[in-house]
Amino acid sequence: MSPAINIFKREFRAYIASPIAYIVISVFLLITGWFFFTPFFLQNQANLRSFFNLLPMVFSFVVPAVTMRLFSEEFSVGSYETLMTLPVTFTQIIVGKFLAACAFIAIMLVPTLLYPLTVSVLGVLDWGPVIGGYLGALLLGGAFSAVGLFASSLTRNQIIAFIVGMAICFSLTLVNQMLFFLPKSMLGFFEYLGADFHFQNIAKGIIDTRDILYFISVGFIGLYGANLAMREKC
Amino acid sequence: MIHVENLTRYYDHFCAVDGISFDIQKGEILGLLGPNGAGKTTTLRMLTGYLEPSAGQIRVQDYAIGPDTLEIKKRIGYLPESAPLYHDMIVYDYLEYVAEIRELDTAKKPARIKELAQLCGLNPVMHKTIGELSKGYKQRVGLAHALMNDPEILVLDEPTSGLDPNQIVEIREIIRQIGREKTIILSTHILSEAEATCDRIVIIHHGKIVADGSTQTIKQSAGKEQILHMTLTDADFSSVRSLLEPVTGITRIENVTSPEPHTLQIRITLVSDADIRKDIYRIIRKTDWTLLEFRQEAQSLEHIFRELTLEN
Secondary structure (H helix, E strand, O other): OOHHHHHHHHHHHHHHHOHHHHHHHHHHHHHHHHHHHHHHHHHOOOOOHHHHHHHHHHHHHHHHHHHOHHHHHHHHHOHHHHHHOOOOOHHHHHHHHHHHHHHHHHHHHHHHHHHHHHHHHHOOOOHHHHHHHHHHHHHHHHHHHHHHHHHHOOOOOHHHHHHHHHHHHHHHHHHHHOHHHOOHHHHHHHHHHOHHHHHHHHHOOOOOHHHHHHHHHHHHHHHHHHHHHHHHOO | OEEEEEEEEEEOOEEEEEEEEEEEOOOOEEEEEOOOOOOHHHHHHHHOOOOOOOEEEEEEOOEEOOOOHHHHHHHEEEEOOOOOOOOOOEHHHHHHHHHHHOOOOOOOHHHHHHHHHHHOOOHHHOOOEHHHOOHHHHHHHHHHHHHOOOOOEEEEEOOOOOOOHHHHHHHHHHHHHHHOOOEEEEEEOOHHHHHHHOOEEEEEEOOEEEEEEOHHHHHHHOOOEEEEEEEEEOOOHHHHHHHHOOOOOEEEEEEEOOOOOOEEEEEEEEEOOOOOHHHHHHHHHOOOOEEEEEEEOOOOHHHHHHHHHOOO
16 A cells, blocks of 8 residues: 555544644534525525635635645644655655645535535525535635645645645635736737636536546646755755 | 775865764764864764765765765765754644655555654654644654655664753664664764763764764873863962972863862873872872862863863
8 A cells, every 4th residue: 555545544533633633624514504595595596606705715715724734734743754754655655734724625515515405405406506506616616625735745834734725725716816917919828827717617517638637637736846846945 | 884085075165074084883972072163063964865965975875975976865864953844734644744755555554653743752642733742842843754655774863952851861872772783973062962872972073073982982182181170278279289299290270260169179181091190189188288178080081172172
């Protein structure tokens, strides 16, 4: 069995054992629940648009809060040294930690399945966009986890890791809403950079390889950045 | 077993380890000595593959750090300074995690953990969180962590630092027990510890090796400086000095503040092969001073260490 799996198991158990994880889940559910159900009854439409519209914004600060401890805690406690002198490679460590964060975010999304269930009781729900939305949420969570992991690999201070991760995620989310500041020739490029743009495409129920490729690229760049940061520490 | 050649490490522009070379034989217990900031920890971190050398080579058996770092990590058990372990894990879970990463047989795992708990005296704390443990127990968990896969080489960075005297004795006992069949490298700044546990001592200072050998050889090679202590009554310092100064070999005569009233305590530094205690005694016998104490300071490792590593 690869050491990446052992690291994944350890990190995941550390999440489940820590109170911060439950606080993050509670905050996430509170925010999404409030912002979903408040306009829901006003709009009187049986869909999850308002939930998925908001999700990239909420993920921008929730995901970095989940990932901030992954490396920073190891640096500040010093356990990074014990970990690095075990026979494991950089890639195994990064993959293990990354998957633990992804799994935690997936678990965080499970209670929100109550939203579509509630809606389907109240009206006729089109499940296509919902399935697309959840697939997009997983991709988005994965990409942001990679970014957050990278931010965490830069510093021993968890608060700095959180703020750096949040800044990058927010920028990625908001970049396609700032487009009117930019010259026309650059619109396409910056629109492509926007996480929200790609997420909303998928959340419409249209699964396009370009959007999937975008999230995979962001994830890969984040993980590669973490790898570079680890190499720098040698 | 381990071959280190011209090992160098820079932190930005600061040179922490400056071209050190040494070999370690199988079964040897090597003590790495030096003042704080001499480069001990950096050397050990390079040996264990945690830091990359800026220059030089490290070979462990047939493997070289760099291309085969992973293979070397499999063969080395390492206890970093002050045993930094995951605070939020239970001791048993942590050891199990290490066993899994070290790829121990699933069937042998519980037996090995039990064995280590016995060896390192961990039985009373197996179900406690590591963060709650005292420093001594934390150190023992670190030792168990390092010993998990029964490595041929054990690297211990200041294994007894911050422990109380009882714990120090216990940890040393464990090290000596393990050292019968394993190659051990340990760093320390406690000289008596090195003297008691190590077969060989390497003293480093400013990233360079200043002495290398058994305690015995280091003591022999380190200078011919001797120190004599003398306590007198009914004497005054200036007359003592004028009488003793002509004796060949004496380089310095100092008046040390005496704890007893009306006595004169004198420290004589000399460089000589010959034993000049007789000469000094003859001189004093001719006076009407009373000699209360007269002793030669044993050439201690402490003294050599100070001589080798003191600034200027």
